[in-house]
Amino acid sequence: MTPAKWTRPEQVVEALRRKWTSGRYLTAAANGHPFEPIGVPLKGPTAADTLHHYEQALAWAQSWAPGRHPHLRIQTKPIGGRNNLPSNTVPVRAWVDTRDLLWTLLDVTAEVELFHTLREQTAQHASDLARWMADHPMKVLAHAPAWHRLVRTACWIRDHTAEPVYLREIDIPGVDTKFIETNKAILAEFLDHVLPEGRIDTCAPKSDLVARYGFRAKPAYIRLRYLGDFPLPFSELTVRAQELSTRPPGVRTVFVLENEITYLSLPPVPDAIAILGSGYAAALLRHLTWLNDVGLYYWGDIDTHGFAILNQVRGLFPHTTSLLMDRTTLLSHEAHWGEEKTQAPDGLPHLTPEEAQLAQDLRNGTYRPHLRLEQERISIATIRSALT
Structure with missing residues (x-):
């Protein structure tokens, strides 16, 4: 073994710190x-090493x-004394005998005192969280600056x-939606421990x-445009999806489109409305x-x-x-072909x-790799013919 491979004191501290x-x-x-007590073995010189690398x-x-x-505490042992080799005593193991010595060494x-203080304070309001803290101490220390706000949020x-x-x-106080979004990962762990099973999906x-x-979700909105001659003072509406539970009077046909300008430019169609899907139809x-x-x-x-969206709708x-x-539509618009950067499964x-x-x-690149034809590139004449 070469001197470079002998264990140095800082390596012992590094090994203990990794476990910490x-x-x-x-x-x-x-x-x-x-x-x-924690014992860390030390790699040191052999009897022959002491002779050649004294x-x-x-x-x-x-x-x-x-x-x-x-x-x-440094444990030693004698080496040599045989085969004309000199006898020497070398360190073979480093011991940490108490927790206080370990905390001081590292x-x-x-940090230890802070952890125990936070845990004692948390136990006063959420004993189940205090138990969780014992198993995740480094997460506690990582979130220490915001800890009390996090606990108050979970308890609220x-x-x-x-x-x-x-x-x-x-x-x-001190908690807003920005704080919650920033800390949602740790809050989720809290809530899984403090909420009853019936309140967790x-x-x-x-x-x-x-x-x-179980919080209230932002409502989904549907934007729709009347294409027919309806006796209404408006041609377009945006309404909450759940409030559009009944068919609008006189509507017999519905077109769902993904592109806004195409949606806006659709020609008149009797008894019809258009709905803008925007990728989430x-x-x-x-x-x-x-x-x-x-x-x-x-x-x-x-x-x-x-x-893929058509498949979901159907x-x-x-x-x-x-x-x-x-x-037919694809091949007749070759001059307007584009490229789909990523393909759907x-x-x-x-x-x-x-x-x-x-x-x-399209997936196999039969006509061209990653081929796409966006709907706004289809000619108006083709659209009118299809809607007639």
Whole structure:
């Protein structure tokens, strides 16, 4: 073994610090486990090394002199004394005998005291959180500056059992929606411990505080435009999706589009309205069960994402007819072809055979790799002909 591979004092401290960073030492202390002395083996010179590298071996042994390490107990053993080799005593293990010595060695006494203080204070308001803290001490220290606000937020949510509210309505000094969004990961861990099972939707991800913990969600809005000659003082509306639960009087046909300018420029169509999907058509349309009773047309881009949205819409409303999403339209607008940067996943069970084949050709690059035809590039004459 070369002198470069002999264990240096700073390497022992680094090894102990890595275990401290994992939280294992503080967890053991928080759970009341008795401290067991920690021994770190030392790689040092052999008897032959002391003969061939005497100066380096002496310097290494002196670096482990007990006086230099008041927080460590250095265990030694004799080496040599046989085969004409000189006898020497070398360090073989460094011991930490108490927790206080460990905290001092790692210079974390202040952090330990802070952790215990925060845990004692938390236990006064949320004993279950105090138990969680014992198993996640490093998360506690990482969030120490905001700890009391985080605990107050979790307790406020726990104690608020009235009707659901928006996150904005949490009323705690120093806490606002920005604070909640910034700390939603740690708050989710808190809430999973302080809330009863009935108030946690485990199907919703922890990143979605609103859905997982029963807050009021921002309503979905539907923007619709009247295409027919309806006796109304307006031609366009934006309404909450859940409030559009009944079919507007006189509507027999509905067109769903993804592009705003195409939506705005649609020509008149008797007894019809247009709905702007904006990429989320299926999420919006699920509220409108009356769409089962009208002629429903979906028109999206001719690309893999357009067919994926069509597949979602038809999964809700099987009678949905696609509009201008066919091979003839694609091939007749070659001058307007573009590129789809990322393609949607395969597996679209609700497409017709013709739609499915075209979607597969787009995915395979039959005409051109990553081919797409955006709906706003289709000629007005083609649109009018399709709507007539």
